[in-house]
Amino acid sequence: MNILATSGGFLPDGRWGARVGPLIRHALRLAGQPARPKLCLLATAVGDDPAAYARYYAALARDTPQVRASHLALFPMPNIPDVRTHLLGQDVIWVGGGSVANLLAVWRAHGLDTIMREAWEAGEAWEAGVVLAGVSAGSLCWHAGGTTDSFGPGLRAVTDALGLLPFSNTPHYDSEPGRRPLYQKLVADGTLPDGWATDDGVGLHFRGTELVEAVADRPDVYAWRVERIPAEPGPPAGGAAEGGVTSGVSSDGTADGGTVAGGTTGGVRETPVTPRLLSEV
Template structure:
């Protein structure tokens, strides 16, 4: 199962109902929770926020550090294997995917999906499960004249993706997406899609927000609200 969250401030409990659902989905009394904060370059305050939240929800928490450290590939595989829930944090999707491929984290996460673990994430941690996502990595990395771009994910969920769909910076996504052959899933903040064996449903921590399926047809853009 994958729970892909469009966005929201975790520190302000904006995703709290979704976080509770993630823990419940493990069907474990005290699930082993693994946070992968690669996209934020292992930002300490972020790690503390996530781990404190999930400890309060009854998890045994651990963190997989991959930025600015000497990485032990065996330890990477073991941490992923030991986890019941794997949560991927937000930040630079581009940086994260490069690091994952360098240390075969992408392959380990594919195995984790096939073995039935609960996989989740927000923003970059949502994009990673799709074919590719609308990424603001160039803005995060302070590149001159930054622009949004597609960043390739693991392709488990067979759609293109836009997180933070209700934020002003993402208003250009519909044009950016135009002409693509694959359908796209656009998710607003405080909303998640649950991908379970090719079935998709929507969960929310804010009832007024939505997720959408976008398709490009001969007559132009078609958009439907997902439930």
């Protein structure tokens, strides 16, 4: 019942290429380190772009030749006759970024929502089960919902993700300026449940629905626990703006706890978590 939900994975290699990053290597380790791990790539969120699969295959063949890589394309029709058997036979399923709204719609049309839950629950019987992992849309999809640019340049809420994890999620917390304020607003007003955000390069490892640890492929980045503070009558505490947020990183760059004043509209508490830095190999 392992999920690795990230804002990273394959890293750039030159102008068009990719390389296997520490977060993908960590997903393989979570699978119990079989000698020839099976990893299935899903690029549903970019319409099964052949160029994306070509980059991923090239990186895996060069950097992790022991991996038996495959992919599941759903456009224009599944490229694998028995999708369920193929996915349940993997060690790792890696889901790429793109449009989470489109991903969810296509997965449901093909029954992948049910198959992914079956793969996740299989970990109760198997030592490792199938590790479900991914980046951006491939992180958000396992949660209850989050923030997405699936509908255009403006960010919006998505509230109908797979819900294997009962939390909300938002990736790219440090690199896309609109993510943080919208996510805080959606948690504060109850549109989204309490949840987790990740800076670029950070991953969250869950076993079942419990967070085991945060990990990262670079220094000076954080995971963030974002929780709703119930509304209370009266002005915001400490003179902070109603519903506003205090920073979770101090002036010297170290993480400290951040809280948001409540007031009549409630607010959020944002707590940084320093991830464990992963090695390149």
